[in-house]
Amino acid sequence: MRALRLLNWKSEPELTEVDEPSPGPGEVVVKVGAAGACHSDLHLMHDFTAGAVPWNPPFTLGHENAGWVHTLGAGVTGLEVGQPVAVYGPWGCGTCPRCRLGIDPYCENPAGAPVPGGGGGLGLDGGMAEYELVPDARHLVPLPDGLDPVHAAPLTDAGLTPYHAIRRSWPKLPPGSFAVVIGVGGLGHLGVQILKATTAARVIAVDTRPDTLRLAQEYGADEVMVSSDGTADEIRRITGGRGADVVLDFVGADPTVRLGAAVARTVGDLTIVGLGGGTLPVSFFGVPYELSIQTTYWGSRPELIEVLDLGARGLVKPKITTFDLADAPRAYQQLSEGTLEGRAVIVP
């Protein structure tokens, strides 16, 4: 079968011919219906070197996947061949306290996982191929009626990651509150929709790209603004001088984390989701009183079930551009140039 593989660090992925996987006991092979192209894949290709993560190439890219059950390994029950499924992407050990709660990204026994701190497309073969081997049936979530693999795939990361970040801030988003979304790309455009679907907060979207802000407006953002030197003052003005209850930074660069701290309200949340590598000095008088500053990484399996429900009901709809497997390099090109609207999805 064809697979888009990262063969070495600091290289472009290559379309190669590999053997079709066959499932061992407890494993499942999924016929891939769709695999999202994630901005973090660009970091894998261009920034990582040996030792940065506990695994190395070669592996097939694609860590947000959905498709249909193709073959079941010995002992797998509860799934049927042909059934549409989403693949929960982070693959932990399955038995530590975090994994038992379905929070595999924070697995506390990485040595017991199929690959430490990774999953399909992150150290092991992912979904940018005709078939994907999933090492444990518990990573498959049946798709609810009304959701096809092409729209489900981006929800497993580009949807799940903002959903997790927003869900933990729900208590701070009652009617009358404000949420700021910085960066309306693959994750942020879904973040806007998730805020509108699950909270009563007014949503302010900030980006450098006017086209992208039009997309945010389409998805219900109450205010949109092209970021400039005046952005912090503008957000203070809109929020009656109080600041935003919750700021979600989907970029995570120096200027965006600083903007986040500048516009956050006392007792608010500043959540850094983007991998931009920015740093923020934190001191007693340097940030608003009782501001909680946190990072989040991906989401839990129960949260994936919830976000798929939002997708099936049409409350959260990824904006998608589809590409053939052979065309995947063009998707990554557009992603790195920032010319892509929403999410690129590879349909093998």
Ligand SMILES: [Zn+2]
């Ligand atoms: Zn990702």
Ligand SMILES: [Zn+2]
């Ligand atoms: Zn674990």
